Amino acid sequence: MERSAPADLVNTDLAVQRFGTAGRDWLDQMWIADPLADAVAADRQPGGPTTAVLRAALANGIDSVDDATDSLRALLGFLDDEPDWVDHDRISRAADALVVNTAPLGIVLGAASLVRGAGNTIAGKPLAVTGRYVSQPAVRSVEVGEWLGQVLTPGGMRRGGDGFAYTVRVRMIHAHVRSMLLARGDWDETAWGVPIPQPYMAFTIAEFGHIAIDAMHKLGVRFTDCELDDIYHLWRYVGHVVGMSPELNPVCEADHVRIEELYRLTSPGPGPDDRDFVVALTDDYLVPELAAVFPGPQALRRRLATKTMHGLQRVFIGDADADALGIPDGRFKHLLRRVGPVLAVADSAQRVGGARRARARVEKSYRARDVAMARMREDYRVTHDLVDAAPGPQAAAQPSNRLAAVTSSVKQ
Secondary structure, rough: OOOOOOOOOOOHHHHHHOHHHHHHHHHHHHOOHHHHHHHHHHOOOOOOOOOHHHOOOOOOOOHHOOHHHHHHHHHHHHHHHEEEEEOHHHHHHHHHHHHOOOHHHHHHHHHHHHHHHHHOOOOOHHHHHHHHHHOOHHOOOOHHHHHHHHHOOOOOOOOOOOHHHHHHHHHHHHHHHHHHHHHHOOOOOOHHHHOOHHHHHHHHHHHHHHHHHHHHHOOOOOOHHHHHHHHHHHHHHHHHHHHOOOOOOOOOHHHHHHHHHHHHHHHHOOHHHHHHHHHHHHHHHHHHHHHHHOOOOHHHHHHHHHHHHOOOHOOOOOOOOHHHHHOOOOOOOHHHHHHHHHHHHHHHHHHOHHHHHHHHHHEEEEEHHHHHHHHHHHHHHOOOHHHOOOOOOOOOOOOOOOHHHHHHHHHH
């Protein structure tokens, strides 16, 4: 018997009419999370804290773990069985193409991808409960940057690579957050579906894929068709490792676009927590990062960066969605819309030259990316990589009490 769509979703009939089977899959999988990872989160690992046991299994194989649970063996069995379609040469080329554009990628992941995601109050509820993107937007952004840096490294997504291991850790963080939300007793599953369901995981992949690519295009970045195919291939494999179902894991640009459209079509819109999130992300992280590259007195740089960031957000997500999120309007958006074609000329000029020059540019970009991440870790006093390694309550950069409970559960 088919289960009805979560009650708070809107336009559910239209989703099926417009998208057919894909629309039905979207609605059905609002009830599906990640059975393999959720089973690991539900078990107590005899070998010690879940995080430590998982890291040992990833580094040395499941046979290195004494008394490994059946759930952990099932998860590692899935991860060790690499799909035939994976092409690591393409994944490495995708990393090169994205890292060369680290600066615009960093801008759009915050100002376009995360802000676009904030337009759905159901999807945003786990963030609202854990609280860290409001209380510590910079720390959370640095954590995402640490993960992304490992993924976007040649060989990072191979079985023994750090990008692969970090992605599995993210998968388990999601599972523990899901478990915590359900254990609280106030998660309205009838209205919202399961926490962090397959459709919203798919949208997260689209945030790093087409949403980011489209916003970068507005900033003048131009990828070749081959580069785009490689980038979508990379995110397909990340989706597989992080626990995406084959039905919703996007393969190509058209899949990404459809996921974005279904996300927006069925969303009830943003709520107060989502607007608070956008304000915190913008004021406490995006604006300071942008202000740092402008010349002049600090107060002037801050004002200019604020107007620029609000303009970029409106260019990226459109005025209607920006109005719903309470993003201030202004004239900067008109100027910024004219920037892309100009910057595209500069982007094309940088591509002139032979293979040796292109390779040197890529290697320089990796070095610059790593220097920038080290600077951010120092500026925001981040001493860990992901939240499952975050410091305890006594540390200066401690997460909120709500997230501390999540962090504790991850470490058990």
